[in-house]
Amino acid sequence: MSHARLPGTPRLLRALNDRAALELLLSRGPLTRAQLGELTGLSKVTASQLVERLEERGLVTRVGEQAGGRGPNAQMYAVVPATAYVVGVEVGPQHVMAAIADITGVTVGRTDLAIGPADDPVRVVHDAVVAAAKAAQAPLSRVRRVVLGTPGLVDPATGEISFAWDLPHWHDGLLAALRADLGRPVVFENDVNLAAIAEAHSGAAQGARDFALVWVSRGVGLAVLLGGRLHRGITGAAGEIGYLPVPGAPVPRDVSHQAQGSFPGSFQQLIGVDTVRTLARQHGFTADTAATVVEQAVAAGGSGTPVLDEIARRLALGVAAVGLVLDPALVVLAGDVGRAGGAALADRVHQEVAAIVPVSPNVVPTGVPADPVLHGALLTGLEAVREEVFGSTLNDG
Numbered sequence: 311m312s313h314a315r316l317p318g319t320p321r322l323l324r325a326l327n328d329r330a331a332l333e334l335l336l337s338r339g340p341l342t343r344a345q346l347g348e349l350t351g352l353s354k355v356t357a358s359q360l361v362e363r364l365e366e367r368g369l370v371t372r373v374g375e376q377a378g379g380r381g382p383n384a385q386m387y388a389v390v391p392a393t394a395y396v397v398g399v400e401v402g403p404q405h406v407m408a409a410i411a412d413i414t415g416v417t418v419g420r421t422d423l424a425i426g427p428a429d430d431p432v433r434v435v436h437d438a439v440v441a442a443a444k445a446a447q448a449p450l451s452r453v454r455r456v457v458l459g460t461p462g463l464v465d466p467a468t469g470e471i472s473f474a475w476d477l478p479h480w481h482d483g484l485l486a487a488l489r490a491d492l493g494r495p496v497v498f499e500n501d502v503n504l505a506a507i508a509e510a511h512s513g514a515a516q517g518a519r520d521f522a523l524v525w526v527s528r529g530v531g532l533a534v535l536l537g538g539r540l541h542r543g544i545t546g547a548a549g550e551i552g553y554l555p556v557p558g559a560p561v562p563r564d565v566s567h568q569a570q571g572s573f574p575g576s577f578q579q580l581i582g583v584d585t586v587r588t589l590a591r592q593h594g595f596t597a598d599t600a601a602t603v604v605e606q607a608v609a610a611g612g613s614g615t616p617v618l619d620e621i622a623r624r625l626a627l628g629v630a631a632v633g634l635v636l637d638p639a640l641v642v643l644a645g646d647v648g649r650a651g652g653a654a655l656a657d658r659v660h661q662e663v664a665a666i667v668p669v670s671p672n673v674v675p676t677g678v679p680a681d682p683v684l685h686g687a688l689l690t691g692l693e694a695v696r697e698e699v700f701g702s703t704l705n706d707g
Contacts, residue, residue, distance in 0.1 A: 325701075327352060327360055332369065332389060332700045336414060340373050340386040361387055369393055369699070389414055394695050395448050397439050398687025399458040400501065402528070403427065403476045407681070408438035410446045410453070411688045413696060419446025420684075431480050432487050439492060454695040456492060457687040459501040461529050463546045471498055472546065476528065497690070502549060503540050504686030505644055505678070506533035511689050513677030514642050522638045522671075524551075524629060526586075526600075527645035530578045532632060551628050552578035581624045586647055593617050604650035618651065622658030626666065629659055633669040644676040651675065 330350050335341060341349070347357030364370040365387075373388045391412035400407045409420040421441035425434050435458065443450045462474035474480040488496045506523040509515040515523070519538045525531040532549035534541040541548050554577040579585065583600035590596070590603035593616055597603045604621070607614030629641055642648075643656050652675045660673035678685060 324360075324363070327356070328364060329700050331357075331360055331364065332696075335370065335387065335389045336696075340388040342376050342384040342386055344384060346387075391416065391418075392448070392452065394454045394699050395443070395446070395452050396688055396691030396695050397442050397453055397456045398684045398691060399435060399438055399456060400681070400683040400687065401431075401434070401458060401460050401477060401480070406434055406438045407684055408442040409681070409684045409688060410442040410448060411692060412446075412448070413692070413699065415688075415692055417688065418448065419443065421445055428479070431477075431484055432491050435488055435496075436491055453494060454698065455691040456488075456494065456496045457504075457691040458488075458496065458498050459504040459683040459687050460498060461501055461531075463550070464498045464500050464542075466542045466544070466546050469498055495694075497694075499687070499690060500531070500533070500542075500546065500549070501683045502531035502533045502644075503542070504690065505676075505682035506535055506540065506642075507686035507689050508678045508682040509642050509644065509676060510535060510538075512685070513682070514674045515640060515677075518640050520636075520638050521640040521642060522632050522636060523642040523644050523676075524625070524632070524648065525645040526581060526583070526625070526643070526647035528583065530582055530628070530645075532628075534632075534636065534638075536636075551631070552576060552582075554628060554631060556580050556627055577628050580627065581621070581647075583647065585624075586621060589620055590617050599646070601646035601650040604647055604655070608650070608652060608654045618655055618658055621647070621651065622655060622662050625655075625659050626662035629671070629673065630663045630667040630669075633663060633671050634667055637669055638671050641671045641673045642676055643673060644678070644682060649676050649679075 327350060331346050334346065334349050343357050343361050344354065347354050361370065369390060370387045371390050372385050374386045376384045376386055391414045394413045395410050397408055397410045405422055405424050407422045409417050411417045419442050421438060423438055423441065439456055440450065443453060460471055460474050460480060461476060463472045465472045470482050470485045471480050472482060485496060485498060502525040505525060509523055510518065515521045520536055523533040530552040532551045534549060555575060556577055586600040587603055590607060595603040595606045595617060597606055607617040643651065643659065656673045656675045664670040
């Protein structure tokens with residue numbers, strides 16, 4: 311029996327080998343041709359040809375020599391950082407933060423711009439992207455993708471913002487306008503989803519294929535990763551637990567496309583930052599922000615216990631609902647309140663959930679110390695851009 315020859319097989323193998331080598335250089339740092347050959351299982355000749363191809367394409371460069379041995383020092387190679395850049399943007403009602411990372415994942419610049427409620431979103435994002443690139447001295451032409459984290463709903467089918475509860479001028483049609491203005495791919499993603507991506511990559515959920523992240527900050531939200539993939543729901547509303555009705559209060563009605571905090575009896579009202587500040591003031595903690603009063607309660611020891619206990623009881627209602635529906639092994643508490651409460655709050659929530667429902671997920675504080683939304687945006691952009699840039703070896707033949 312004869313077998314038809316698979317067209318392009320040598321080209322495909324070369325592309326796969328190139329991609330494997332590039333991933334190794336990213337994860338392991340500078341390597342010699344011999345080391346790349348050993349790690350990829352390629353012969354010395356094939357590994358040398360591979361390095362030459364990647365050098366010609368401008369993807370790798372010589373970065374030094376490895377001393378030792380009787381012969382001449384071996385050349386070390388690394389991925390060229392300036393091959394491509396990604397910009398992550400976090401948008402809030404009063405300011406926009408942007409960070410730029412090179413293709414190796416190193417953050418090389420950032421900016422924080424104040425904005426007003428009437429500012430044009432296209433101009434806001436344009437200025438943030440340009441300022442971040444300028445801070446990094448990176449050519450704007452090499453920015454291959456912009457990922458924006460926003461509160462509210464992002465339609466999985468269109469990628470558009472369908473509702474952002476505290477950004478009234480961010481609306482359907484904005485995605486196309488931003489892409490036209492910037493002349494490159496732009497992606498919207500829910501901010502809590504991006505925080506969960508950061509948590510899975512370098513925080514408390516590393517190695518977890520299934521976990522939930524409960525976010526308590528300006529808004530209250532949830533992100534769910536199942537099998538390592540974000541669960542967004544059919545309209546992007548998966549995780550909008552701020553609207554969750556809570557026991558002992560009137561059920562909110564007519565909630566479509568209105569702010570979570572508008573509805574007495576919702577989980578947002580029960581545990582939002584305004585409520586946390588009010589609870590803390592009743593026990594003598596009077597700082598301006600919810601995060602600071604929670605930090606004060608933790609630092610106060612015994613006198614802070616009533617505040618932490620009450621916050622935990624309220625948070626546990628949302629965590630218990632998530633636990634009963636998903637039965638995750640891990641729940642991460644994040645956002646300003648989750649981060650400020652740390653292990654003291656997470657342990658209390660764990661105990662309270664176990665007391666009120668027949669599931670007991672491990673509840674832990676966030677392991678991402680700062681800017682999780684920005685971090686998640688950069689990770690999302692890097693994954694796509696590396697696929698484009700490194701995967702293009704297949705098309706280059």
